[in-house]
Amino acid sequence: MIKIDGLSVRFGGIKPLDELDAEFAAPICGLIGPNGAGKTTLLNVLSGFVTPIKGTILLNDTALLGLSPRRRVSLGLRRTFQQELVVDELTATENIQAVADHVSGNRASARRQVASALEFVGLGDRRNILGRRLNLFERRMIEIGKTLIGQPKAILLDEPGAGLNEEETDRLRWLLVKIPTTFDSQLVLIDHDADLIASVCVETLVLDFGKRLAMGPTRAVLNDPIVRRAYLGRE
Amino acid sequence: MTEVARTDAVPLAAAASAILSPQLRAATIVVVVGVVSGIIALTCGGYWLSNFTQAYCMVLAVLGCALLYGQLGLVSLCQWALVGVGGWVSLRVYHYIHPPFFVTILAGGIGASVIGMIWGLPALRMRGLYLALVTLMLAGAFQTLVFVISFPVGGPGFLGQVGASGNDRINMARPVFASSDTGYFLFVAGVTVLCIFLVEAHRRSKPGRAWALIRKNEHMAAAAGVRIVFYKAWAFALSGFVAGVAGALLAGLFGQLDASAFPTTASIVIFIGTLLGGYDVWLGAFLGGLLTRFVPALLIDLNVNTNVGFMIFGAALLFALRDPLGLGGQITLLAERLYQQFQGKRAS
Numbered sequence: 001m002i003k004i005d006g007l008s009v010r011f012g013g014i015k016p017l018d019e020l021d022a023e024f025a026a027p028i029c030g031l032i033g034p035n036g037a038g039k040t041t042l043l044n045v046l047s048g049f050v051t052p053i054k055g056t057i058l059l060n061d062t063a064l065l066g067l068s069p070r071r072r073v074s075l076g077l078r079r080t081f082q083q084e085l086v087v088d089e090l091t092a093t094e095n096i097q098a099v100a101d102h103v104s105g106n107r108a109s110a111r112r113q114v115a116s117a118l119e120f121v122g123l124g125d126r127r128n129i130l131g132r133r134l135n136l137f138e139r140r141m142i143e144i145g146k147t148l149i150g151q152p153k154a155i156l157l158d159e160p161g162a163g164l165n166e167e168e169t170d171r172l173r174w175l176l177v178k179i180p181t182t183f184d185s186q187l188v189l190i191d192h193d194a195d196l197i198a199s200v201c202v203e204t205l206v207l208d209f210g211k212r213l214a215m216g217p218t219r220a221v222l223n224d225p226i227v228r229r230a231y232l233g234r235e
Numbered sequence: 236m237t238e239v240a241r242t243d244a245v246p247l248a249a250a251a252s253a254i255l256s257p258q259l260r261a262a263t264i265v266v267v268v269g270v271v272s273g274i275i276a277l278t279c280g281g282y283w284l285s286n287f288t289q290a291y292c293m294v295l296a297v298l299g300c301a302l303l304y305g306q307l308g309l310v311s312l313c314q315w316a317l318v319g320v321g322g323w324v325s326l327r328v329y330h331y332i333h334p335p336f337f338v339t340i341l342a343g344g345i346g347a348s349v350i351g352m353i354w355g356l357p358a359l360r361m362r363g364l365y366l367a368l369v370t371l372m373l374a375g376a377f378q379t380l381v382f383v384i385s386f387p388v389g390g391p392g393f394l395g396q397v398g399a400s401g402n403d404r405i406n407m408a409r410p411v412f413a414s415s416d417t418g419y420f421l422f423v424a425g426v427t428v429l430c431i432f433l434v435e436a437h438r439r440s441k442p443g444r445a446w447a448l449i450r451k452n453e454h455m456a457a458a459a460g461v462r463i464v465f466y467k468a469w470a471f472a473l474s475g476f477v478a479g480v481a482g483a484l485l486a487g488l489f490g491q492l493d494a495s496a497f498p499t500t501a502s503i504v505i506f507i508g509t510l511l512g513g514y515d516v517w518l519g520a521f522l523g524g525l526l527t528r529f530v531p532a533l534l535i536d537l538n539v540n541t542n543v544g545f546m547i548f549g550a551a552l553l554f555a556l557r558d559p560l561g562l563g564g565q566i567t568l569l570a571e572r573l574y575q576q577f578q579g580k581r582a583s
Contacts, residue, residue: 047454047457047458048457049454049457069454069457069458070457070460070461070462073457073458073459073460074460078458079458081452081454081455081458085451085452085455087447087448087450087451089447089515090444090447094444094447097444098444098445098447098448098459098461099459099460101441101444101445102445102459102460102461102462103459103460146459150460
């Protein structure tokens, strides 16, 4: 569970996050909002790449602020980035192995976890293919596979469905739903695809100008007139 | 050292090299270096043998430079100064305790490795042109320092000097089994192969994967649990180590070293050699290193001003910028395509 209290971030005269309170308790939580709402900034604060001016964040009752990004990884925090960051020169296996090198116990365990992550994301038969030869969907799957290594407790996915077609999004949806039960971890999902959010997220937080606009069961939140006006652009 | 963007054309060589098994890659290194060295040993003597021995030391310097540039995108403009550091340390250790030659080489490597790591510290914070200039200034500082303190020649005290006459200078002895020029050349070739193995083993294991993540995106690497500072320092240390080994081998070649042999410009030439040879494959470092010594040696042999070498390298650099694979990358790509075709034919 991720608990955020009074979180504020300031970049010069701009406050991308302003006194934010939120609690991600459901197995899959959504994080939505218009561009510039502060979604990625929140993920960067959670990962340790941005230091807030005030507030607290708890991951399963452990205070995250003040910890290095690496320490947060060791606590089970994983994330992907908006832009897929698969290394072209490494194979699919090596891309995931590169994470396993640093978060898994021993070599044998790392190898097992890499193999099972590849199978889980459906790339078992593409394991020896170089990153540069993988298509966008496969690269997105590699990114998700990297987060499944080393007993993750919370996985933050920043627009994993960006650029995917309908069929690929369906496969992504199917995969995301299985992660919490298979890996005993919580998912926090940012995406602009409201249908994807509606179909997989139990709870959703809506941000607007760095403030909490709404939070609660996804269906109720997406039907909230304030949210529809601010985010979906319709009444 | 400065971080720069590489073009997308480069991974082609890496892509091609991925099809070879580790055993086949190792065998290729031994065969290529062995055949080239065998031909040189059988056909060259005197001036050219000495120059090719120096060229192999250049190969090691380029190897370290290519490691930093290819793996982390860092431009090291102090690589030849690190060779000098390795030479200084190895001479110092030799004159103190007269250890076996292998220990002298290791001492040179470790000494330059430590200094390389310290010189790499700015790279943990600085980026771009400023960082390149810092390393160039470090090379300049080494040149000035070594002109003042000179290289140890067996005299008393820490600096090991023997006064102006120089009559009591002591040469570093070569290993007994490689005391002849040809023997020493083959010995240097063997050490070069070992260093290539060392760097390749790093590139294709945990450190190499960590460097690849750092190169791609430092935030992503940190989010994957990679210790950025540690792995960057590791790359600097390894790069410094192979440069230091080159310094020790040079000291063994001449018996002693002269400060004038370590100008700041040599580090720039080494970086040019890195680009010409290609920084993503070991063959690039091998060819780049050979070229950086062969061209000046040829000019001297032809009684042409050695500064013409800079013009040649400058012109060649224009081509290198158009083809980031470099000479070694192109040859590797061609060889591995042929290998793939051969494998395909055999399978059918």
